[in-house]
Amino acid sequence: MSKLATAEYASEAQAGFTHRTAMEEAARCLLCHDAPCSAGCPAGTDPGRFIRSIRFRNPKGAAETIRENNILGGSCARICPCDKLCEEACSRSGIDRPIEIGKLQRYAMEQENIFHLKTRRPPQEKKALRVACVGAGPASLACAAALAEAGYGVTIFEAEAKAGGMLTYGVPPMRLPQEVIDRDIDAVRGLGVEFVFNTRVGRDIGLGDLKAKGFAAVFIGAGLWRSKLPDTEGAELDGVLTAVDFLKNARSTGGRTELEGKSVVVIGGGDVAMDCAATAKLTGAQSVAIYYRRTLEEAPANADELRYVFSLGVPIVTNFAPARFVGDGGKLKSAEFKGRDGKSFASVTADVVVFAAGQAPEDMTRLAGDLRLTQEGLIDADGSGHTNLPFVFAAGDAVNGGKTAVEAVAEGKAVAVEMIARLENAPKDGANRDGKEVR
Amino acid sequence: MMAVRKDLSIEYLGVKCENPFFLSSSPVGGNYDMVAKCFEAGWGGVFFKTIGIFVADECSPRFDNNGKEGLPWIGFKNMEQISDKPTEQNFEYLARLKRDYPDKVVVSSIMGSDEDEWKKLAKLSEQAGVDLIEGNFSCPQMTSHAMGSDVGSSPELVKQYSEAVTSVTDIPFIAKMTPNITNMNLPARAAALGGAKGISAINTIKSITNIDFEHMTAMPVVDGKSSISGYSGAAVRPIALRFCALLAQDALLRDAEFSGIGGVETWRDALEFLLVGCRNIQVTTAVMQYGYRIVEDMISGLSHFMEERGYDDLDALIGQALPNIIPAEELNRDFRIIPNIDRDKCVGCGRCYISCCDGAHQAIDWEEDARRPAINDKCVGCHLCLNVCPVAGCITPGEIRFKEGRRHTDILLKRYYD
Numbered sequence: 001m002s003k004l005a006t007a008e009y010a011s012e013a014q015a016g017f018t019h020r021t022a023m024e025e026a027a028r029c030l031l032c033h034d035a036p037c038s039a040g041c042p043a044g045t046d047p048g049r050f051i052r053s054i055r056f057r058n059p060k061g062a063a064e065t066i067r068e069n070n071i072l073g074g075s076c077a078r079i080c081p082c083d084k085l086c087e088e089a090c091s092r093s094g095i096d097r098p099i100e101i102g103k104l105q106r107y108a109m110e111q112e113n114i115f116h117l118k119t120r121r122p123p124q125e126k127k128a129l130r131v132a133c134v135g136a137g138p139a140s141l142a143c144a145a146a147l148a149e150a151g152y153g154v155t156i157f158e159a160e161a162k163a164g165g166m167l168t169y170g171v172p173p174m175r176l177p178q179e180v181i182d183r184d185i186d187a188v189r190g191l192g193v194e195f196v197f198n199t200r201v202g203r204d205i206g207l208g209d210l211k212a213k214g215f216a217a218v219f220i221g222a223g224l225w226r227s228k229l230p231d232t233e234g235a236e237l238d239g240v241l242t243a244v245d246f247l248k249n250a251r252s253t254g255g256r257t258e259l260e261g262k263s264v265v266v267i268g269g270g271d272v273a274m275d276c277a278a279t280a281k282l283t284g285a286q287s288v289a290i291y292y293r294r295t296l297e298e299a300p301a302n303a304d305e306l307r308y309v310f311s312l313g314v315p316i317v318t319n320f321a322p323a324r325f326v327g328d329g330g331k332l333k334s335a336e337f338k339g340r341d342g343k344s345f346a347s348v349t350a351d352v353v354v355f356a357a358g359q360a361p362e363d364m365t366r367l368a369g370d371l372r373l374t375q376e377g378l379i380d381a382d383g384s385g386h387t388n389l390p391f392v393f394a395a396g397d398a399v400n401g402g403k404t405a406v407e408a409v410a411e412g413k414a415v416a417v418e419m420i421a422r423l424e425n426a427p428k429d430g431a432n433r434d435g436k437e438v439r
Numbered sequence: 440m441m442a443v444r445k446d447l448s449i450e451y452l453g454v455k456c457e458n459p460f461f462l463s464s465s466p467v468g469g470n471y472d473m474v475a476k477c478f479e480a481g482w483g484g485v486f487f488k489t490i491g492i493f494v495a496d497e498c499s500p501r502f503d504n505n506g507k508e509g510l511p512w513i514g515f516k517n518m519e520q521i522s523d524k525p526t527e528q529n530f531e532y533l534a535r536l537k538r539d540y541p542d543k544v545v546v547s548s549i550m551g552s553d554e555d556e557w558k559k560l561a562k563l564s565e566q567a568g569v570d571l572i573e574g575n576f577s578c579p580q581m582t583s584h585a586m587g588s589d590v591g592s593s594p595e596l597v598k599q600y601s602e603a604v605t606s607v608t609d610i611p612f613i614a615k616m617t618p619n620i621t622n623m624n625l626p627a628r629a630a631a632l633g634g635a636k637g638i639s640a641i642n643t644i645k646s647i648t649n650i651d652f653e654h655m656t657a658m659p660v661v662d663g664k665s666s667i668s669g670y671s672g673a674a675v676r677p678i679a680l681r682f683c684a685l686l687a688q689d690a691l692l693r694d695a696e697f698s699g700i701g702g703v704e705t706w707r708d709a710l711e712f713l714l715v716g717c718r719n720i721q722v723t724t725a726v727m728q729y730g731y732r733i734v735e736d737m738i739s740g741l742s743h744f745m746e747e748r749g750y751d752d753l754d755a756l757i758g759q760a761l762p763n764i765i766p767a768e769e770l771n772r773d774f775r776i777i778p779n780i781d782r783d784k785c786v787g788c789g790r791c792y793i794s795c796c797d798g799a800h801q802a803i804d805w806e807e808d809a810r811r812p813a814i815n816d817k818c819v820g821c822h823l824c825l826n827v828c829p830v831a832g833c834i835t836p837g838e839i840r841f842k843e844g845r846r847h848t849d850i851l852l853k854r855y856y857d
């Protein structure tokens with residue numbers, strides 16, 4: 001067997017559990033009292049509970065628990081950094097190693113699909129009030145689901161042609177197959193949530209227009225869609241790309257990145273950098289290397305992701321920061337790095353440099369001129385999602401500065417509870433709806 | 440919660456039960472607070488810890504378990520007797536439980552050592568307001584031969600004490616059987632003749648789970664010694680199912696209703712007891728190991744099963760398997776089913792080969808280079824290989840071959856193995 005894994009861009013890298021192997025793993029679970037894993041899940045997916053269902057031969061019940069608590073349970077099962085969340089908390093680590101919670105969650109969600117379970121259904125009684133959500137990423141989807149379940153009419157306005165946000169346009173398909181996201185989105189749609197695509201709020205329609213159209217409240221889950229390009233010399237060269245552009249292009253073309261025979265250098269040490277490297281490798285690049293300015297220990301990337309790119313044969317050069325990009329006729333030819341020790345220097349040929357140095361919000365004032373932002377340009381919202389504007393709420397990456405899908409879900413869910421509370425009282429504090437600050 | 444929830448209510452001996460899942464008589468239902476907690480968790484009712492005039496004086500330690508290949512608690516051994524609480528206190532618990540949880544079913548479990556004690560305990564049960572009374576004829580570790588499984592293996596005594604109870608109260612009486620007997624139907628019929636309306640089976644099986652090499656005695660070690668005593672948990676379920684099926688198939692017991700006990704942990708286990716004719720399910724060992732919470736997945740799992748199969752009423756499931764459990768001499772022996780081995784799923788462990796060579800009919804050839812098994816024409820269709828293969832769906836029932844000169848008929852095949 002080769003040391004390196006062979007894989008395809010569009011097919012999932014990791015195999016799931018079968019009934020038997022899922023039971024074997026569930027049998028390792030200690031079935032803890034006051035399960036620490038459950039406390040470790042930001043979205044309250046309750047792994048302690050669903051693993052118990054698997055253990056007691058009730059995988060459908062497990063799927064219900066997951067879906068009830070986390071409308072994006074299928075996607076989260078694939079991409080959650082479990083080693084930092086539920087699995088980090090797992091008591092079994094005190095004996096040997098944590099339970100593979102993400103993989104058990106995936107197993108349960110596969111059962112949901114096999115048995116066509118519909119756990120969440122629209123309520124019998126609908127409310128007259130309507131709510132708009134901006135963006136169809138995890139935060140909005142979770143918020144919309146909770147609102148729809150409470151009877152509100154919910155419409156999601158999405159700039160792109162498809163729902164899912166970064167899950168559809170960022171995370172590569174070998175980690176998160178599109179059909180998994182689509183099933184999660186179907187669960188939202190099944191609650192009666194409507195989607196309006198190719199509509200950018202702030203350009204195609206204003207926040208004010210939404211109010212005029214009768215939406216009693218607005219949730220903003222716009223994410224972080226502006227990639228930070230460094231002010232490194234040569235960053236404007238043809239061949240220097242941002243991670244989100246690169247990944248989005250790969251996903252929307254089904255992996256036709258036209259990298260055959262090319263040398264690709266990815267800069268960064270987070271999951272996004274790993275995704276870019278894996279995508280480049282699996283879509284045909286001749287050579288791929290990651291350069292990271294700190295040590296491997298300091299790299300924020302999840303351990304599994306690091307292992308995965310290693311398994312694809314992608315090296316990671318640490319303690320080297322980009323110094324200069326050198327081109328010829330406007331086209332990138334090489335990249336130069338300087339060492340953290342102040343002495344080392346590296347120059348590597350590169351046809352493409354992918355910069356994965358983090359995302360920033362787009363100009364949020366385009367949504368509403370008077371929307372208060374933080375210094376970094378994030379939406380300034382409090383813990384319950386209130387912005388400075390009445391009945392305008394926000395959460396997810398656009399507020400927290402970029403965390404994880406499951407945290408976006410958790411926030412969207414929590415803000416929905418707050419929105420419902422406010423809308424229930426709407427007649428009483430009607431004054432707020434016409435301009436007074438709600439906070 | 441939008442989860443699938445079916446109506447799991449069922450009548451047992453005329454008492455409406457919100458579901459068939461009950462605690463069996465044991466420490467899991469030993470005082471007021473425990474039972475209150477189990478009710479909150481979702482159990483439909485409780486068979487309270489056996490109450491006698493005799494108050495138990497227990498040994499320590501009193502439990503042991505045995506396992507296999509890393510999995511503990513396949514079976515569980517206990518040396519406990521009946522309640523160690525004062526008789527009056529127990530009846531006070533029962534009265535309070537019935538008052539505070541009128542919709543839950545409260546059953547007293549009683550054990551006397553003579554007719555008068557049985558009558559007295561029955562009367563006290565009635566005064567406490569219980570829904571049903573169970574007679575414990577089956578504890579295998581009593582310290583007197585006048586009580587427990589020694590009584591339960593004597594049809595005369597079972598009948599006599601059942602009569603004692605039913606002569607003083609109209610509350611339906613259930614006789615709890617011991618499996619430490621060859622033919623359980625005899626004491627069960629005796630109980631019915633004595634007026635019992637229900638039969639519970641099984642109590643624990645006399646056992647030695649492990650021998651301790653430190654003190655050269657059985658486990659658990661009590662001051663260097665041990666005793667033979669009752670075995671329960673997952674390992675006894677097959678034995679319990681057999682006893683229950685035989686009771687439910689007995690024409691002489693056609694008016695009796697049955698409560699199945701023994702190794703129930705999941706909804707599937709419970710369903711098995713329903714399918715062999717039980718209208719009520721009791722659990723102890725799994726609760727001792729995992730807690731009351733296991734009832735949540737029993738309720739949910741059974742609901743899903745009913746949803747999937749289109750059942751709306753639990754009654755429709757009761758006894759469904761009974762007509763298909765037949766004497767060995769009536770089985771169709773005209774054919775053999777040759778297994779099919781999926782060479783792609785096979786991981787090449789060779790376990791089927793070893794087992795067929797050493798435990799069956801040398802009907803598997805081993806392709807050394809390919810590390811794959813191939814079935815030859817000595818195969819008798821025993822399916823040892825299917826049972827031993829570690830890969831799900833790798834060895835499955837394949838071709839049906841009729842024996843020489845036998846009639847070719849349509850054969851029903853099991854297709855899906857977990």
Ligand SMILES: Cc1cc2nc3c(=O)[nH]c(=O)nc-3n(C[C@H](O)[C@H](O)[C@H](O)COP(=O)(O)OP(=O)(O)OC[C@H]3O[C@@H](n4cnc5c(N)ncnc54)[C@H](O)[C@@H]3O)c2cc1C
Nearest residue numbers: 135137138139159165166170201222223396397404405408
């Ligand atoms: C490459 C990559 C890999 C990642 N890997 C992981 C991972 O493994 N695990 C993990 O948990 N998280 C991961 N994340 C992070 C995760 O994707 C985000 O935290 C999460 O998607 C945030 O959700 P959100 O709803 O806040 O925003 P987004 O997912 O960004 O969704 C925002 C949506 O709003 C739309 N939008 C923006 N502005 C407007 C507007 N004005 N009008 C209408 N629509 C608008 C966007 O088109 C988008 O669809 C990754 C992110 C990236 C980029």
Ligand SMILES: Cc1cc2nc3c(=O)[nH]c(=O)nc-3n(C[C@H](O)[C@H](O)[C@H](O)COP(=O)(O)O)c2cc1C
Nearest residue numbers: 463464465489517641642671672701702722723724
């Ligand atoms: C610790 C322990 C104590 C028990 N005490 C009683 C009892 O007091 N009365 C009784 O009828 N059965 C008693 N039993 C038997 C159980 O009620 C039950 O019949 C048996 O354990 C099989 O079911 P299980 O496999 O679910 O445990 C006891 C069992 C255990 C394990």
Ligand code: SF4
Nearest residue numbers: 029030032037090091
């Ligand atoms: S913390 Fe780990 S061992 Fe405990 S219930 Fe959760 S998964 Fe199981």
Ligand code: SF4
Nearest residue numbers: 795818819821822824
């Ligand atoms: S069915 Fe029995 S005889 Fe046939 S191959 Fe399997 S183990 Fe051997």
Ligand code: SF4
Nearest residue numbers: 785786788789791828
């Ligand atoms: S037991 Fe199953 S996996 Fe092992 S060799 Fe036989 S067929 Fe293959």
